[in-house]
Amino acid sequence: MAPSNILWHKSTVDKQHRSAKLGQKPSVIWLTGLSGSGKSTIANLLEKRLYEADHATYLLDGDNVRHGLCGDLGFNDKARVENIRRISEVSKLFVDAGLIALTAFISPFKADRNYCRSLLANGEFVEVFVDTPIEVCEKRDPKGLYQKARSGEIKHFTGIDSAYEAPQSPEIHLHYKDETAQQTTQRLYLALQEKGYVK
Ligand SMILES: Nc1ncnc2c1ncn2[C@@H]1O[C@H](COP(=O)(O)OS(=O)(=O)O)[C@@H](OP(=O)(O)O)[C@H]1O
Ligand SMILES: Nc1ncnc2c1ncn2[C@@H]1O[C@H](COP(=O)(O)OP(=O)(O)O)[C@@H](O)[C@H]1O
Numbered sequence: 001m002a003p004s005n006i007l008w009h010k011s012t013v014d015k016q017h018r019s020a021k022l023g024q025k026p027s028v029i030w031l032t033g034l035s036g037s038g039k040s041t042i043a044n045l046l047e048k049r050l051y052e053a054d055h056a057t058y059l060l061d062g063d064n065v066r067h068g069l070c071g072d073l074g075f076n077d078k079a080r081v082e083n084i085r086r087i088s089e090v091s092k093l094f095v096d097a098g099l100i101a102l103t104a105f106i107s108p109f110k111a112d113r114n115y116c117r118s119l120l121a122n123g124e125f126v127e128v129f130v131d132t133p134i135e136v137c138e139k140r141d142p143k144g145l146y147q148k149a150r151s152g153e154i155k156h157f158t159g160i161d162s163a164y165e166a167p168q169s170p171e172i173h174l175h176y177k178d179e180t181a182q183q184t185t186q187r188l189y190l191a192l193q194e195k196g197y198v199k
Contacts, residue, residue, distance in 0.1 A: 033130030
């Protein structure tokens with residue numbers, strides 16, 4: 001039975017109904033940071049934690065977006081703006097479906113992250129700054145891309161010859177610590193719980 005404070009709008013199933021049924025507060029947990037900062041790893045581990053806590057989630061990252069929805073886009077500024085615009089619109093649909101959407105994109109420009117924020121209601125956009133210094137990202141270099149960017153094989157690489165505008169006041173700031181990805185994810189999970197975004 002629906003909670004008594006939820007009003008039924010004439011045969012219209014809306015976000016409130018869907019999220020009440022799922023028993024959660026829908027949101028976009030937006031991870032931003034340099035390549036190699038840990039966005040994908042943390043987002044994956046976080047989604048597992050949320051799934052285990054009975055949350056309904058969907059993870060958007062390069063694997064399911066840059067091969068499909070945004071498969072026509074490259075990495076110059078214009079393409080990145082369009083990439084984040086499309087991801088923002090899709091995230092909004094997931095929120096409307098009552099889900100907790102997790103996104104793991106560099107999203108280097110403040111205006112584009114704020115565009116996503118502007119599409120959502122207050123409290124639905126949770127910006128998480130995965131603040132790993134470039135020296136650490138470059139040392140990790142999980143895909144060998146920093147090496148290619150340094151040698152000039154790849155152009156417009158974020159942090160090398162393309163800008164990254166760090167968030168000034170993210171909802172959650174994951175300051176770098178020399179720790180495992182599980183430990184960093186735990187810090188994020190606790191911060192999300194403390195701020196009331198998740199159970
Ligand atoms: N030039 C350049 N700059 C940055 N990144 C590059 C580039 N070329 C390819 N890649 C790979 O693409 C991933 C970044 O894609 P995103 O969609 O997250 O980028 S953006 O938000 O549109 O800036 C990024 O993935 P992550 O390392 O997971 O961040 C890279 O693997
Ligand atoms: N505390 C940590 N948090 C996240 N990733 C970490 C951490 N420590 C080491 N790593 C490693 O760093 C790399 C981060 O890569 P990835 O998650 O693809 O980053 P991004 O998605 O930001 O490009 C992975 O190989 C991961 O195992």
